[in-house]
Amino acid sequence: MTGQPALVTDRLLLRPFTLADAPEVQRLAGDYEVASHALGIPYPYPDGAAENWIATHRSGFEKGMHVVYAVTCPEEQGPVGAVGLVEVNRRHGRAELSYWVARHCWGRGYATEAARATIEYGFSVLGLHRIYAMHFSRNPASGRVMEKCGMVHEAHLREHDWKWGVFEDVDVWGVLHDEWLERCTVPAIRECRVH
Numbered sequence: 001m002t003g004q005p006a007l008v009t010d011r012l013l014l015r016p017f018t019l020a021d022a023p024e025v026q027r028l029a030g031d032y033e034v035a036s037h038a039l040g041i042p043y044p045y046p047d048g049a050a051e052n053w054i055a056t057h058r059s060g061f062e063k064g065m066h067v068v069y070a071v072t073c074p075e076e077q078g079p080v081g082a083v084g085l086v087e088v089n090r091r092h093g094r095a096e097l098s099y100w101v102a103r104h105c106w107g108r109g110y111a112t113e114a115a116r117a118t119i120e121y122g123f124s125v126l127g128l129h130r131i132y133a134m135h136f137s138r139n140p141a142s143g144r145v146m147e148k149c150g151m152v153h154e155a156h157l158r159e160h161d162w163k164w165g166v167f168e169d170v171d172v173w174g175v176l177h178d179e180w181l182e183r184c185t186v187p188a189i190r191e192c193r194v195h
C-alpha cells in the first residue's frame with residue numbers, strides 16, 4: 001500500500017499531519033472564530049484531542065475512510081489549516097470535503113487553493129464520482145470557497161445540525177467528476193509527491 005502523497009499547489013504544500021503538529025492544531029483550530037464555524041471542532045479545544053485526531057489519520061487513509069492534510073505555506077513553520085475528504089464512501093463514489101484555515105491567514109485564498117487540490121485528488125486519484133461539502137448558513141465565507149471550487153449549491157437544510165445548544169441551518173454544495181473536468185481548466189495540483 002502506498003502512503004498518503006503530499007500535494008504541491010501554487011503556494012501551498014498539503015502534507016499528512018504528524019504528532020508534532022498537535023500543539024498548533026490545538027491553538028489554531030481552538031480559536032473561537034474557527035471552532036464556532038466548524039461542526040466537529042470543540043471549544044475549548046481539550047488537551048490531547050489534537051493528538052487523538054492526528055492518530056486516526058494514517059489508519060483511516062489506509063482503510064480508505066478519509067484523507068486528511070495539513071495545509072502549510074512557506075511563510076509559516078507549522079500548519080495553517082486542515083483540509084480533507086471524510087466520509088469516503090466507495091460504493092457510492094462520494095466523499096465530503098472539509099476544511100479550516102487559521103484566522104490570521106483568512107482572505108489569502110488558502111482554503112480555496114487547498115480545497116481545489118483535495119477535490120482534484122479525490123477525483124483523479126481516489127476515482128470518486130461526487131464530492132460535496134456543507135457549511136452553516138451563517139458562514140457565507142465557506143459557501144464562497146465552495147462556489148470558487150466549482151461546486152453547485154444543492155440544498156438549504158433547515159436546522160440540520162446541533163452545535164453548542166442551537167439547531168443550525170446548513171447549506172449543501174457539490175460537484176460531480178464530469179463537471180470538475182469541465183470547470184477545472186487550471187491544474188489544482190502541481191505535483192503529487194509519493195513517499
Ligand SMILES: CC(C)(COP(=O)(O)OP(=O)(O)OC[C@H]1O[C@@H](n2cnc3c(N)ncnc32)[C@H](O)[C@@H]1OP(=O)(O)O)[C@@H](O)C(=O)NCCC(=O)NCCS
Pocket residue numbers: 033034035037038039099100101102105106107108109110111112113134135136139140141142144145
Ligand atoms: C471559511 C474559511 C475556511 C475560509 O478560508 P479562507 O482561506 O479565508 O478562504 P478563501 O480566502 O479561499 O476564500 C474566502 C472567500 O470568502 C469571502 N468572504 C469572506 N467573508 C465573507 C462573508 N462574510 N460573506 C461572503 N463572503 C465572504 C472572501 O471574500 C473570499 O471570496 P473572494 O475570493 O471572492 O473575495 C475560514 O474562514 C475558516 O476556516 N473559517 C472557520 C472554520 C470554517 O468555517 N470551516 C469550514 C466549515 S464548513
